[in-house]
Amino acid sequence: xxxxVLTGTxxxxxxxxxxxxxxxxxxxxxxxxxITPATEIAERIAQRFPVLGGKxxxxxDEIGAIASVIGASFSGLKAMTAxxxxxxxxxxxxxxxAVMTEAPCVIVNVMRGGPSTGQPTMGAQxxxxxCRWGMHGDVETIALAPQSVQEMYDLTVEAFNLSEAYRTPxxxxxxxxxxxxYERLTIxxxxxxxxxxxxxxxxxxxxxxxxxxxxSLVPPMASFGDGYRFYSTGLTxxxxxxxxxxxxxxxxxxxxxxxxxRRNTDKITMVETLMTDDCEVLVVAYGIAARSxxxxxxxxxxxxxxxxxxxxxxxxxxxxxxxxxxxxxAKAVIVAEMNYGQLVREVERAxxxxxxxxxxxxxxxPHTPGEIxxxxxxxxx
Amino acid sequence: MTEEMKxxxxxxxxxxxxxxxxxxxxxxxxxxxxxxxxxxELSMDLDKIVTVSxxxxxxxxxxxxxxxxxxxxxxxxxxxxxxISISRPDLKTVVISGDGDLFAIGGNHLIHAARRNVDxxxxxxxxxxxxxxxxxxxxxxxxNTRTPTSPYGSIENPFNLVALVASSxxxxxxxxxxxxxxxxxxxxxxxxxxxxxxxxEVISPCTTGFGRLNKQTPIEMMRQLRDNTKIMKVHPxxxxxxxxxxxxxxxxxxxxxxxxGEILRELEAKAR
Amino acid sequence: xxxxRIKLIKQLCKGCGYCIEFCPxxxxxxxxxxTERGVTPPRIKNPDKCTLCGLCTRLxxxxxxxxxxxxxxx
Numbered sequence: 195x196x197x198x199v200l201t202g203t204x205x206x207x208x209x210x211x212x213x214x215x216x217x218x219x220x221x222x223x224x225x226x227x228x229i230t231p232a233t234e235i236a237e238r239i240a241q242r243f244p245v246l247g248g249k250x251x252x253x254x255d256e257i258g259a260i261a262s263v264i265g266a267s268f269s270g271l272k273a274m275t276a277x278x279x280x281x282x283x284x285x286x287x288x289x290x291x292a293v294m295t296e297a298p299c300v301i302v303n304v305m306r307g308g309p310s311t312g313q314p315t316m317g318a319q320x321x322x323x324x325c326r327w328g329m330h331g332d333v334e335t336i337a338l339a340p341q342s343v344q345e346m347y348d349l350t351v352e353a354f355n356l357s358e359a360y361r362t363p364x365x366x367x368x369x370x371x372x373x374x375x376y377e378r379l380t381i382x383x384x385x386x387x388x389x390x391x392x393x394x395x396x397x398x399x400x401x402x403x404x405x406x407x408x409x410s411l412v413p414p415m416a417s418f419g420d421g422y423r424f425y426s427t428g429l430t431x432x433x434x435x436x437x438x439x440x441x442x443x444x445x446x447x448x449x450x451x452x453x454x455x456r457r458n459t460d461k462i463t464m465v466e467t468l469m470t471d472d473c474e475v476l477v478v479a480y481g482i483a484a485r486s487x488x489x490x491x492x493x494x495x496x497x498x499x500x501x502x503x504x505x506x507x508x509x510x511x512x513x514x515x516x517x518x519x520x521x522x523x524a525k526a527v528i529v530a531e532m533n534y535g536q537l538v539r540e541v542e543r544a545x546x547x548x549x550x551x552x553x554x555x556x557x558x559x560p561h562t563p564g565e566i567x568x569x570x571x572x573x574x575x
Numbered sequence: 576m577t578e579e580m581k582x583x584x585x586x587x588x589x590x591x592x593x594x595x596x597x598x599x600x601x602x603x604x605x606x607x608x609x610x611x612x613x614x615x616e617l618s619m620d621l622d623k624i625v626t627v628s629x630x631x632x633x634x635x636x637x638x639x640x641x642x643x644x645x646x647x648x649x650x651x652x653x654x655x656x657x658x659i660s661i662s663r664p665d666l667k668t669v670v671i672s673g674d675g676d677l678f679a680i681g682g683n684h685l686i687h688a689a690r691r692n693v694d695x696x697x698x699x700x701x702x703x704x705x706x707x708x709x710x711x712x713x714x715x716x717x718x719n720t721r722t723p724t725s726p727y728g729s730i731e732n733p734f735n736l737v738a739l740v741a742s743s744x745x746x747x748x749x750x751x752x753x754x755x756x757x758x759x760x761x762x763x764x765x766x767x768x769x770x771x772x773x774x775x776e777v778i779s780p781c782t783t784g785f786g787r788l789n790k791q792t793p794i795e796m797m798r799q800l801r802d803n804t805k806i807m808k809v810h811p812x813x814x815x816x817x818x819x820x821x822x823x824x825x826x827x828x829x830x831x832x833x834x835x836g837e838i839l840r841e842l843e844a845k846a847r
Numbered sequence: 848x849x850x851x852r853i854k855l856i857k858q859l860c861k862g863c864g865y866c867i868e869f870c871p872x873x874x875x876x877x878x879x880x881x882t883e884r885g886v887t888p889p890r891i892k893n894p895d896k897c898t899l900c901g902l903c904t905r906l907x908x909x910x911x912x913x914x915x916x917x918x919x920x921x
Contacts, residue, residue, distance in 0.1 A: 265658025
């Protein structure tokens with residue numbers, strides 16, 4: 195039997211790292227439809243899974259892929275799909291089903307330029323709001339944004355852990371630049387990995403209520419075939435899982451689904467800071483754009499400008515309080531993202547009334563450090 | 576349903592959810608009865624069956640069966656079931672859904688699940704319309720039928736479901752009606768024991784929607800299923816269907832081909 | 848062997864009339880009763896004619912007809 199965890203250091207691309215991250219995390223089911231720039235994840239999985247006993251299937255479309263991922267998740271497997279923006283657009287209804295029925299799963303979006311078919315081979319960060327607000331109804335989602343090949347691996351593992359812990363779909367928001375980037379990747383030894391598995395029911399089947407949660411708000415999850423004979427529906431449901439159209443049940447269910455994530459915002463949030471202790475200009479960035487921002491902040495410091503970087507590693511749930519606190523002593527905040535204004539709205543809301551300068555970027559290349567440095571300089575002037 | 580009453584099917588149904596939501600005379604209750612009675616007669620382990628459905632009236636069927644069960648999104652019962660069938664080949668995966676769910680919004684998944692020969696039984700209730708939304712025309716509505724969205728008569732050609740599924744690669748294909756309860760139950764029993772993509776179309780009256788539109792009572796609709804049907808052993812392409820004159824019913828296909836899961840397991844054995 | 852008989856579970860009946868129409872032995876007839884749910888259930892008028900074939904239990908869309916052990920109470 196081949197090794198599951200390919201411990202060691204290699205020079206690989208981001209999609210490859212993502213696939214290996216999934217395998218290391220214990221992913222047992224992968225379904226997808228080919229799409230640039232995420233296809234290489236499927237190719238790697240298709241190569242590796244038969245040897246490991248994982249189930250890979252290429253679907254007729256992204257809707258089928260995500261629906262089957264939810265089926266596999268309820269069958270007891272850690273399951274994922276990978277796609278790009280157009281694919282996520284097709285998946286949204288069923289991602290809502292995963293939210294509603296509390297199916298742990300991972301959705302990788304290797305973002306490309308949009309809207310519509312846009313720029314298939316070129317990176318962008320235009321789907322940040324899609325994964326937060328794309329589904330109908332009230333939802334909370336978790337999204338992580340890797341900035342390197344190493345993080346494509348690390349955060350894929352983390353995405354699985356969060357999805358299992360909170361019984362919810364988790365997005366890995368990468369982009370074409372990172373998906374296709376070649377860098378050094380170090381995969382740890384298997385025993386160094388921390389892996390989380392969903393909470394299983396401890397009650398006998400006769401007492402098990404599939405949607406009754408304790409104070410964690412996350413109900414224990416039985417799998418098909420375990421003997422619990424549960425029923426699950428995308429309709430508003432009570433603790434038994436039965437459809438219930440009452441106002442009370444809708445209120446209770448939607449609050450619990452959202453609060454299980456909202457209340458854990460501090461626990462879920464992952465950020466990295468660079469010279470923020472005394473900064474007067476706080477730069478906020480994520481993903482590939484944060485790499486330019488880090489260089490820009492260092493260059494600013496060399497020029498005596500008190501700049502700092504807050505890199506958001508997790509984007510959703512949005513860490514409002516953290517932003518507010520970090521911006522407290524700053525004169526202004528700069529947001530650099532590869533779109534025409536998405537996460538900047540959240541930052542503005544969180545740091546109000548602090549002035550926020552937005553640096554949009556459209557079309558493949560991330561901001562240059564020079565562009566961000568120039569913005570820092572202007573604020574300082 | 577009171578607790579003290581012991582129903583002969585109470586082990587197989589979620590008795591606390593009865594009476595079900597379906598209208599008086601709706602054939603879905605008969606399909607459900609046939610399904611659980613087939614399970615009972617085969618003495619199958621209820622822990623090892625998963626019942627999946629899509630959206631619409633038929634989509635509610637999964638909620639009354641005392642197996643693991645899942646009510647998916649519209650049209651997506653088959654890919655959801657594919658995920659189960661591949662992940663847990665030890666379980667019997669059954670889809671119960673309607674003609675609109677399986678052949679309109681979910682039509683692409685249907686032909687591909689049949690093509691792959693995914694091991695599952697699909698029971699399709701065909702009532703010739705979209706019942707739950709108010710009897711609009713759908714992929715099976717006969718030409719010239721007046722419905723709320725075809726007030727001048729439907730101008731679309733309907734699918735012949737058994738012909739479509741058979742040509743897509745299904746290894747068991749039958750068509751029965753809810754009047755033919757013994758044939759239907761036997762077909763379901765066969766499908767439950769079959770390895771491979773098995774498909775049973777069940778002609779079923781939509782008494783409130785389609786029936787009222789066509790000025791037919793539930794009993795008249797059932798009589799029609801008795802009088803206008805002909806049991807024949809024909810090629811699925813010849814299993815014609817015209818609800819107002821003649822519907823060919825029967826078991827049309829029963830062949831054995833390697834399933835997706837079996838081929839995958841062979842591939843895994845070789846890869847190792 | 849215990850005697851069996853056909854039994855109607857009125858709470859489940861929706862009054863479609865299939866049992867009345869399709870019973871091969873004419874066991875059922877329409878009743879005058881209207882239940883709480885506004886349904887007119889059938890009445891078992893010819894219990895002696897019932898051969899316990901079970902067709903009505905299977906044609907009933909509502910699981911409202913069952914064959915049960917006759918305990919001689921009715």
